[in-house]
Amino acid sequence: MTSLFSRVSAFPRLLVAVAALFISSVSLAADLPDLKGRTILAVTENAYTPLNFVDPATGEGIGWEYDAMNEIGKRLNANIEWHLSSWDTMIQAVKQGQYDVGMDGISINEERAQQIDFTIPYMTSQQFMLVRADEDRFSDAASFAANDDLYFGAQAGTTNFYVAVYDVLDGDENNARITLLDTFGASVQALKSGDVDSVLMDAASARGYIGANPGAFKLVGGPLGSEDFGFILTPDSDLVAPINAAIRSMKADGTMDALNKKWFFDYNQ
Known part of the structure; x- marks a missing residue:
């Protein structure tokens, strides 16, 4: 049986651990670029459950990629403005600069990388x-x-x-x-x-x-x-480095793991 003394003794250690995690998260956020409220035009298809799809209860777009990109926007002090596109026109639309960033469970490969820029992988x-x-x-x-x-x-x-x-x-x-x-x-x-x-x-x-x-x-x-899945961006986009930094911070502080649990294990459409 655990003694009262051992439980009390463990409490300060728990506080220290929580404080360390908080400080680490704040430090990661502080190191990220500040986009000063810039609007990022994001596009998806809403047809790839559970990464992006329509919530049957509200008619709104939801999913792993929505949550991830919205979190990236918060960390970079940017506003994410969502748009829809069919899969067969999405890469070309991002390439031409109609949108800043696209996502649809898009695999990173050489052929696509010749047309658009990729972020680092956000999922394998x-x-x-x-x-x-x-x-x-x-x-x-x-x-x-x-x-x-x-x-x-x-x-x-x-x-x-x-x-x-x-x-x-x-x-x-x-x-x-x-x-x-x-x-x-x-x-x-x-x-x-x-x-x-x-x-x-x-x-x-x-x-x-x-x-x-x-x-x-x-x-x-x-x-x-x-x-490997990556977000796609217009060639030579100045958003590649900031978004990569945000992805790294989300991997480091456990946010990516939390999104995986939410959408791949806990969610039932």
Whole structure:
């Protein structure tokens, strides 16, 4: 049994630990650039649960990326002004300077980095095969590829699409076994209704869809590679360094871990 003395003795140590954490957080914030109330035009799609999507109760955009970017704005003394764009026009719109920063679970790769600037990674994830809960015709990527009657649902130009093409199927981007849909959410709905047989997605989003649709989906097989997500910015943007600094501070003080817990484990849509 813990004695009263030991509990009392531990209390000052707890206060010291809390104070140290507070001082560390304040120090991190003090070291960040001050953007002096600058307005940052942020754009997303609202179709990639739980990173960005529409709250069914309010009709407002919510998600991990909303919370993260709003927190970045607070730390940098900047105002985040939100806008919407379809996935297929987002990168070009940011490249042309219509928006300052874009996000949609965008994987960092060389081809995209030739068009726009990336921040440092804010999340690392792996691709998995989401299927209907009663699926028993295949159990992994190899058995899926071997059955010509099985189809993927995907958005053109996304990591999910390219992994389906090059890591699972035959490397032909025109393969008829990939049904192209306008949004990521539409791909999941096509899976749910039986129009396609699998949708590839990162583990974070898979947990979100499984949690939001109890008994509807499951994952099969192992991971099909990993990817780093980054925010995209207009080439040579002066916001890259400040946002990177804010991301580092959020990783250091536990904010990123708290967002992961909130959106990937605690939230049920």
